[in-house]
Amino acid sequence: MPGLTIPVPFPGDVPTHPLLVIDFTLVQAGYPEELDRLWKAATELGFWYLKNHSLDDEVAKMFHVCAEALDLPLEEKMKFEQGDSGDSFGYKARGTIATDKTGTRDNVEFLNISQDDALSWPRVTHRTYPSIVNEHMEDTFVPFVRKSVDVNNTFLSFFEQRLGLPQGEFSRLHDPRRVNGGEARCIRTPPKQETTGVGAHTDFGSLAIVHNRLGGLQVMPPGTDQWLYIKPVPGYAVCNIGDTLAIFSAGILRSNVHRVMPPPGEQSQFPRYSITFFTRPDYEVVLRALRDQSPLIAEAAAKVPEGQYETGSTAGEWVARRIRNLRLKNREGWFGSQGTEHEGVKGR
Ligand SMILES: O=C(O)CCC(=O)C(=O)O
Numbered sequence: 001m002p003g004l005t006i007p008v009p010f011p012g013d014v015p016t017h018p019l020l021v022i023d024f025t026l027v028q029a030g031y032p033e034e035l036d037r038l039w040k041a042a043t044e045l046g047f048w049y050l051k052n053h054s055l056d057d058e059v060a061k062m063f064h065v066c067a068e069a070l071d072l073p074l075e076e077k078m079k080f081e082q083g084d085s086g087d088s089f090g091y092k093a094r095g096t097i098a099t100d101k102t103g104t105r106d107n108v109e110f111l112n113i114s115q116d117d118a119l120s121w122p123r124v125t126h127r128t129y130p131s132i133v134n135e136h137m138e139d140t141f142v143p144f145v146r147k148s149v150d151v152n153n154t155f156l157s158f159f160e161q162r163l164g165l166p167q168g169e170f171s172r173l174h175d176p177r178r179v180n181g182g183e184a185r186c187i188r189t190p191p192k193q194e195t196t197g198v199g200a201h202t203d204f205g206s207l208a209i210v211h212n213r214l215g216g217l218q219v220m221p222p223g224t225d226q227w228l229y230i231k232p233v234p235g236y237a238v239c240n241i242g243d244t245l246a247i248f249s250a251g252i253l254r255s256n257v258h259r260v261m262p263p264p265g266e267q268s269q270f271p272r273y274s275i276t277f278f279t280r281p282d283y284e285v286v287l288r289a290l291r292d293q294s295p296l297i298a299e300a301a302a303k304v305p306e307g308q309y310e311t312g313s314t315a316g317e318w319v320a321r322r323i324r325n326l327r328l329k330n331r332e333g334w335f336g337s338q339g340t341e342h343e344g345v346k347g348r
């Protein structure tokens with residue numbers, strides 16, 4: 001299957017950023033040293049490698065089925081396009097969002113399958129998908145979503161405990177039984193690209209688990225202005241914190257800026273696929289720093305300008321607004337004046 005195995009290794013001569021490696025089995029077992037390292041990763045860079053996540057089989061199937069789905073004729077995929085009204089689920093065609101302040105069009109396409117639709121299958125919660133997705137809901141999407149939800153719930157329980165929140169608070173805000181924005185995403189970038197794939201951004205939701213075979217993902221470490229590749233390591237996922245956890249924790253959990261560039265060196269000759277799972281809060285949850293529930297968060301919130309982490313919006317509205325603002329059709333007249341939708345949490 002083209003693009004799914006690693007055709008050529010990641011080059012040794014491009015600048016990379018090391019990530020802490022977190023062993024999921026040790027997190028589950030509550031090893032204090034592993035938990036300390038996870039906390040360090042989540043609060044300093046907001047990114048870490050995850051090993052022993054036991055998602056390998058599910059991820060292999062996802063790469064396979066997603067490649068087939070993205071191979072469908074454009075006309076067929078367009079029947080499921082996410083549109084310009086802020087919906088995330090469905091197909092996103094190439095060239096529909098800007099990757100920089102001048103309005104350069106992106107060159108990635110992706111397919112987002114809602115967590116709710118996978119978990120309620122065959123009942124539709126949000127929308128329908130191409131038939132190849134439906135055919136593989138039970139053997140591919142549902143198991144991938146279930147296991148990914150479990151991994152992220154383990155992280156959420158630990159973060160809420162370390163933040164001093166009441167037990168079960170993050171589980172309550174990310175309750176899979178309520179309607180939420182969680183989704184599985186399959187991305188494809190064509191080979192031989194020279195421009196940015198996914199522009200600089202922070203993630204809209206709470207947590208992401210990214211599975212990469214080819215390079216391309218880059219982070220800008222805090223306090224620098226340099227982009228560095230995150231080297232894909234076979235069997236390791238890359239996890240990162242998104243904006244909604246940064247908001248709930250008044251910035252204690254770090255949502256760091258990242259982007260996707262063409263794979264480096266010889267890898268650029270191949271199409272790039274990536275598979276991500278995003279956990280997002282339930283639609284009805286109001287996004288604000290949870291200062292009244294944790295002295296630690298109250299202390300952090302007191303150090304930033306009043307209202308910085310008070311969005312006044314529910315997660316459903318807030319994420320939809322961020323997505324709407326990305327779509328080029330909604331952005332006429334933006335370029336040159338207002339910048340991009342990529343500057344992180346600024347009370348939007
Ligand atoms: O493709 C990747 O490596 C990461 C994609 C990403 O950052 C995103 O979809 O938010």
Ligand SMILES: [Fe+2]
Pocket residue numbers: 201202203208258
């Ligand atoms: Fe991202």
